[in-house]
Amino acid sequence: MKVAFKQWFISFVILTILLFGETTIAQKGKGVDQCNETLTNKKGTCDANQCKTACAKRHKTGLGMCTNGEDNNKGKVICICHYQCPR
Structure with missing residues (x-):
């Protein structure tokens, strides 16, 4: 049970970091005319x-x-x- 939770938690953290990175990149490019x-x-x-x-x-x-x-x-x-x- 603990091994499955660790894998789920690590996957969740990595996904969260990737989403924040994509959001930051999208906001930097926004409004640059x-x-x-x-x-x-x-x-x-x-x-x-x-x-x-x-x-x-x-x-x-x-x-x-x-x-x-x-x-x-x-x-x-x-x-x-x-x-x-x-x-």
Whole structure:
């Protein structure tokens, strides 16, 4: 009788730990939206280092990347700043 109880108790503890872990992971990912902002300079071009620096200045957690422009930019290379949206 005691052996069966120990196995049941150990299984219960392991299951509980796994469920708490899954709940924590799910809550961390919840509500994390990514926003994008187009940053432009006077020349209308994109330098990777300047793009990263400008993005970090505006948004502490921002990551700036140079990419081909959208249709309204007629294929120019522009700086896009990706950052976590404010709540």
